[in-house]
Amino acid sequence: MTFAIGQDTPAPSPTVNDATVLAPATADAALQPLSPAVQTLLSFQPSDVKFNLDTLMDILRDKRHEGWVLAAYPDPKTAQPLIGAGFSLDLPAREHPQRDPLNPHMFLEPSSADLWQAAGLPPAQLQQILTQFHDRLGAWNKKGFRRQIWNLDPQITDQDADALLRIGIIQSIDNAKAYCRHFDALSASQQMAMTQLVYQMGVNLEEFSTFLDLINRRGESIDQAAAAMAQADPAYWRSVQMSLVQSQWARLYRARATAVIAMLDPAYVDNPAGAEHSIGAILHPARTRRAHGAALHRASLTHRHSTAVRKRNARVRKD
Incomplete structure (x- = not known):
């Protein structure tokens, strides 16, 4: 996942494959065999937690948290492809060992493709979005790409982004239980x-x-x-x-x-x-580097001013 994106000044658009990718309403995702991770995610029930899932979805859509973008865009730090409310598009399945011997709950780290499938979206659409993302990243570089974020045509619908956000939250709930022995309390x-x-x-x-x-x-x-x-x-x-x-x-x-x-x-x-x-x-x-540099600059000016005052006072005393 990632952090809220900033709005930059749009830059001229180079020529890339800009075919809009909209999520088709097909049963392709349902035809794929379900991995154990996907089955675990799909077994979630709202009663598994005390809070309202829709409330958390509303929070994460807000730009103070993750933001909401319907086309793939690069993470500001890693350039990793993200979409919706910071859904990662190209993560592999990972091992995440449970190091707490008193917590029987295991971590769940499926691939982005598994999560995409669990959200009910067609795998071919994910590959098309990734191909277009890498074309754009190669043409624009990360900084230029992020300047284009608000000019991109949607590649998924709001409903698709909601589905991805929901499945991402469900995975996070599952892993929160693995991090916290007393989650249910x-x-x-x-x-x-x-x-x-x-x-x-x-x-x-x-x-x-x-x-x-x-x-x-x-x-x-x-x-x-x-x-x-x-x-x-x-x-x-x-x-x-x-x-x-x-x-x-x-x-x-x-x-x-x-x-x-x-x-x-x-x-x-x-x-x-x-x-x-x-x-x-x-x-x-x-503190940012800019602020630190400004502080050093102010300190330098203060030092030079103090030195000048001391020299002037010395001349006055000498006269």
Whole structure:
């Protein structure tokens, strides 16, 4: 998955194959044999979670989170092809071992093609979109391609993008359970927060070791942890939040991080705005190189000004 895209100034369009690819209403996807991963995804029931899936879909469509683009576009960092609300189009199936011996839930990392199939879309359409994406990337390069995002003809419909987003969320729910032993004991907003973290970070969430230690209450027995989770101790959940607030991810993507981290507050449902304000007040954006350069420039000017003042004062005293 990826992060919300920015709007850049459109650049002149080179000549490429611009045939619009719209999702046909066919049964092609249903004719393909279903992999075990796809079968697992299709077995999901809304009652498997406490939050409303449609609510999370609305959140992720928003540009503060993932955005909404109906044609393949490059990830701003990796140039990986994405579509809809940040759905990755070319990931292979991956091994993701469960390293927590007390969590029986296994990770589910199917390929993009499997997820595409689970969403009910025809495989041939995916290949056509990828071919067109690579043609455009070769002609425009990543920066030029991203300038064209809002000029691209749709390659999928809103309904297709909804289906991809839904299946991506279901995969994230499944993996959130693999990351968090006590997922079922979390409140609705906390389950949604865990699901969003997985949706946005995927396997990179493994790097958040302090957060995972805290959310799993490692060092406690299963019974002790379950009892503690039921108490919804504000101090404990504040420490969980702070483990994310102090991360580079939170500083780089402050708006979305504020919204997600706030949902871990056990009192979130009573005052969502207050919970977000509490996190926003302590979560400061990362310093950019430009800002750092400007600070150095100001410091240099201050130093030169101070030196000039000292020399002028010395001349005055000498006279």
